[in-house]
Amino acid sequence: xxxxxxxxxxxxxxxxxxxxxxxxxxxxxxxxxxxxxxxxxxxxxxxxxxxxxxxxxxxxxxxxxxxxxxxxxxxxxxxxxxxxxxxxxxxxxxxxxxxx
Numbered sequence: 067x068x069x070x071x072x073x074x075x076x077x078x079x080x081x082x083x084x085x086x087x088x089x090x091x092x093x094x095x096x097x098x099x100x101x102x103x104x105x106x107x108x109x110x111x112x113x114x115x116x117x118x119x120x121x122x123x124x125x126x127x128x129x130x131x132x133x134x135x136x137x138x139x140x141x142x143x144x145x146x147x148x149x150x151x152x153x154x155x156x157x158x159x160x161x162x163x164x165x166x
Contacts, residue, residue: 101159105141112143118164124148125164 112121124131126148135146143163144152152162 102141105143105159108143109141126151126162 109121111117112119119125119128122131122136123129124145124147125143127145129145129147131142131145135142142149143159148162151157152159
């Protein structure tokens with residue numbers, strides 16, 4: 067490895083590829099964390115204000131989300147039925163939300 071401005075720089079092309087893969091993975095993880103924080107904040111808003119629908123109601127079916135699902139995923143805006151519909155129709159979460 068060469069020293070480049072005080073940092074170790076990979077000299078082998080395979081190492082550079084590994085570094086790029088590592089950076090891509092980190093970017094995806096950061097984006098996933100950003101989305102999760104958004105979902106948590108949105109769930110808190112629903113608890114506080116009941117908008118766009120009250121907390122615990124599926125935004126697809128408008129039926130109650132089972133308590134066991136909410137205890138596992140307290141930020142989820144969808145019941146299993148809603149989540150399956152989203153997957154079967156190749157939709158994104160934003161497509162399923164009332165205020166999407």
